[in-house]
Amino acid sequence: MTRLLFSLALGLWLACSGAAQATEIRVTDDRGISVTLPRSPQRIVSLLPSLTETVCELGQCHRLVGVDRYSNHPASVRALPQTGGGVDPNIEAIVALRPDVVLAATSSRGVPRLESFGLKVLALEPRTTRDAQRVMGVLGQVLEVPDADRIWRAIDAGVSAAAQSLPATARSLRVYYEVSNGGYAAGPQSFIGELMDRLGVQNIITPELGPFPRINPEYVVRANPDLIMIGKRNVAGLEQRPGWRGMRALREDRVCVFTADESDVLVRPGPRMAEAARLMAKCITDKGLK
Template identity: 50%
Template sequence: MKHRYKAFIAALSLLTASFLLGPARAAPVSVTDDLGRTQQWNDTPRRIVSLLPSLTELVCALDACERLVGVDRYANFPASIAKLPKLGALDDASVEAIVALRPDMVLLSPSSRLHDRLAALGVKAVVLDTLSLADVRRHMDTLGKLLGSDAAPRLKERMERELAAAAAEVPDAMKGLRVYYEVDSAPYAAGEISFSGEILARLTLRNIVPATLGPFPKLNPEFVVRADPQLILVSQRNAQKLVDRPGWQNIAALRDQRVCSFTPAEGDLMARPGPRIGEGAQAVLRCLKELATRKG
């Protein structure tokens, strides 16, 4: 009886303390984005608009997909976001539609011109610039902290493991080839200091686009002819038209039929600096193996 009385008094003390102190409050969270702006929330953001597919994928990979209330028109992964409102893209996203969703955080690229307009309307916008693999890792940590997720270390470890596994399987015949990765038919290319360029380097390929030209430069087509890549990575849509470009029929990659043409889904894996980068490396590896087998 005495022990039960003590237990009753202890429980009553806890209830009294809870009543006096009130409900526990979540700790405020803050983030400094890539424009150098620091913003704070009283709790982890619960209504998120993401206007970049890679950041949308990252939010979902951090176990916060259910917090998304709107995405850009190009977001297509994971499948669960298909039902969300599509709000446009970098240059034509609708501010009115965004505000109507009452977000407490909007994720943007520096290329977007919306951050000042949203700030003027009292909407917190976080601008994240992702050019390198280091940026990808950094944003995993930043959003993990902001969303209250402990998944970031696991995502970083998985990405590194997948990149290392792909690098270990590159056929000897493909190692060291001069590579040109066309991200757009303008043509824009992935330079060696871009996240895509870093993936190619991990696969022991030599990028024809030097660091001095930036991460994703627009090239003069003659530059590619002079560089004479031995391997070309390009979308399926543009692959068949490469030989029609002046002088390109003499490029070693086309002459030797070393072209990796990616489906839209495969192109997304290589072009989006998000949690599926390791899968992008695997997509390139599959093509390298096919080419090595054909030549063998």
């Protein structure tokens, strides 16, 4: 009887052990590091708005227990504890939340310290459309959401619909998109530049300058774009920039000024990219096709 009970107990332990191993999740993050999680995480801290939005788009917002100070969509995440910025996270606050995993940008200076506390960190930083698709797939695997590909296809279809809403004449428009203060522009290799390309407009920034180059104001004057896209946060003093008052876009009132909320949509490579494409298409229709 004792031997039988021992055999049954051993069999049960092996079965449970096998089940536990079967739920283990292993993914490679954008550092090239293999991260192993014993199970799908139930407590998540996200330190990048695009990652926060992707988790929620996958229907898993309820797993978030903390976010960075810039994560503000969907509205429900605004009630979560804030844990500093993505680059300068509040390590103590994150540790206190006891996350199963921390989602962070590869550029975050806090990653080594978080790992020194024994926390699992998944570093993911989408910069292109393909990156955003890949990140959604990785998070779908980690969160055990089987239809991540379907969700992405719907986003991509939304971008295509925005492009199809524009007439062929949009292809002649030369556009300058300013991302942030200091003259940082969206180059063709950035996700914003890729959206511009899909919408059929011409980016005045050349590919060799990189995804988000800092542009001398004279570069824009020489390029003389037909249309300027810029956020409300950066528009102050636009006409006072040397030579800008005489540019075609300013003379003909072809400047789209996006609100803070719209800018958040446009500068985040994630699940709201179809909405970003629609905002750009509306700008092109309202300002660029007179």
